[in-house]
Amino acid sequence: MLSNLDHNISSSTVQSRPLEPSPAPALEPRPPTSSDEDFFSSTSIASSSSSEDIQTNHSSPPLPPAAPPPPQIPISWPASGTISREWVNELMNAFEWASRAVPPQEFPSLLPVEVFDRLILSASKILHKEKNCVSIEGEELGRVSKVVVVGDLHGQLHDVLFLLKDAGYPGEDRIFVFNGDYVDRGAWGLETFLLLLAWKVILPHRVFLLRGNHESKYCTSVYGFEKEVSCKYGDKGKHVYCKCLGCFEGLPLASIIAGRVYTAHGGIFRSIPSTPSKRYKGKKNRKVIVDPNSTALSLGSFEELSKARRSVLDPPWEGQNLIPGDVLWSDPSMDPGLSPNKERGIGLLWGPDCTEEFLKKFGLTLIIRSHEGPDAREKRPGLGQMNEGYTIDHVVDSGKLITVFSAPDYPQFQATDERYRNKGAYIVLEPPDFDTPVFHTFDAITPRPVVNPYYDYEDVIDSDEELDMASMVPAT
Numbered sequence: 001m002l003s004n005l006d007h008n009i010s011s012s013t014v015q016s017r018p019l020e021p022s023p024a025p026a027l028e029p030r031p032p033t034s035s036d037e038d039f040f041s042s043t044s045i046a047s048s049s050s051s052e053d054i055q056t057n058h059s060s061p062p063l064p065p066a067a068p069p070p071p072q073i074p075i076s077w078p079a080s081g082t083i084s085r086e087w088v089n090e091l092m093n094a095f096e097w098a099s100r101a102v103p104p105q106e107f108p109s110l111l112p113v114e115v116f117d118r119l120i121l122s123a124s125k126i127l128h129k130e131k132n133c134v135s136i137e138g139e140e141l142g143r144v145s146k147v148v149v150v151g152d153l154h155g156q157l158h159d160v161l162f163l164l165k166d167a168g169y170p171g172e173d174r175i176f177v178f179n180g181d182y183v184d185r186g187a188w189g190l191e192t193f194l195l196l197l198a199w200k201v202i203l204p205h206r207v208f209l210l211r212g213n214h215e216s217k218y219c220t221s222v223y224g225f226e227k228e229v230s231c232k233y234g235d236k237g238k239h240v241y242c243k244c245l246g247c248f249e250g251l252p253l254a255s256i257i258a259g260r261v262y263t264a265h266g267g268i269f270r271s272i273p274s275t276p277s278k279r280y281k282g283k284k285n286r287k288v289i290v291d292p293n294s295t296a297l298s299l300g301s302f303e304e305l306s307k308a309r310r311s312v313l314d315p316p317w318e319g320q321n322l323i324p325g326d327v328l329w330s331d332p333s334m335d336p337g338l339s340p341n342k343e344r345g346i347g348l349l350w351g352p353d354c355t356e357e358f359l360k361k362f363g364l365t366l367i368i369r370s371h372e373g374p375d376a377r378e379k380r381p382g383l384g385q386m387n388e389g390y391t392i393d394h395v396v397d398s399g400k401l402i403t404v405f406s407a408p409d410y411p412q413f414q415a416t417d418e419r420y421r422n423k424g425a426y427i428v429l430e431p432p433d434f435d436t437p438v439f440h441t442f443d444a445i446t447p448r449p450v451v452n453p454y455y456d457y458e459d460v461i462d463s464d465e466e467l468d469m470a471s472m473v474p475a476t
């Protein structure tokens, strides 16, 4: 456990705390806590100016709250043409500061669309070249002291910033693998995604950003990200959203660490029956119809994974290109076998026997997946709950299957008074084998700035329940 856990304000304190007017709750006088100091010491906002502001706020009659000196905004793209570690630090500081001090509609005054364009283009170029399953191995790992595996983030910017600092930021000796679901539900999906892209650009071989099921057109249109972007970029919102979707299409699907650990957002994937027999070759209008329900399901191979077409706005749930949907949407089960994931409408359910088969067949010892938060697990009594941010789901002869979820006190907007108050977790893998997971859990950064949600969270209570097929683009 982390030493700073006990310093965090407990969630119960947060619950009883009256909501504060936006913007800038950080400026309100309140007793400093160690976690705040820890957290803010990595940023430029609080250190030099807060005491002055606090005194100002104490004066009577109260003056309008004065914002701390902002970071250098608007952020500009460096004249050299390439961004640096310092630039990424400034970006993180600016996002943190703005989340408390700048209304979302003024986001372009922070990050002009031209700078957004440069960043997303730089990152997309790198991401699109990566394989469906990135291999982190060999000499690459020689100088590495740890690999950090991160689960769902869901736009909870302050928790992401805490996680990065707590785990020690990516660097030459530290690799980060993110398992997807950067956006949706939380109010700062854009900031979260962009800061991770910035890390990717400066450390392309040290930061790996895998795709989650929420990095899709369908999910972002239902769970808030599309609206968030539209609110933050106004008439440029459509342009920014399209660029983000294009970038999502480039995100790799899975990773293999040190030849032993498989990570992906949802999990394992099926084998796709081979193409029709030769006599149909060359004939026009031949149709390949594969009904996953009528075909016996079997585990897919990494060769099949490597050939899957990941560049789709929404992974199809029918047709031949089913592997991306499996990797992004599947869930483990305690029942044996592979079966269609009826609850989700896409992807698979797989039992401990399949975990064993998968690990054994490919010489692996660990699967780390994400995709299920406290709300999803609440409905799955056979599996562990997500209170600590992780569960060990299958323990088999060849190894283990683990779920890791990195969004504490999730979801940010919840219709019921009773919150899950879950911790978030990340996993550290260390040399020489990188396959013994060390779990780090953490509480949410509180209080969060008070902001409006970007989706109807009272209506959309269930997590990623089933796909609304009718509203999706047809599978291609």
Ligand SMILES: [Mn+2]
Pocket (backbone or CB within 6 Å): 152, 181, 212, 213, 214, 265, 370, 371, 372, 464
């Ligand atoms: Mn998910």
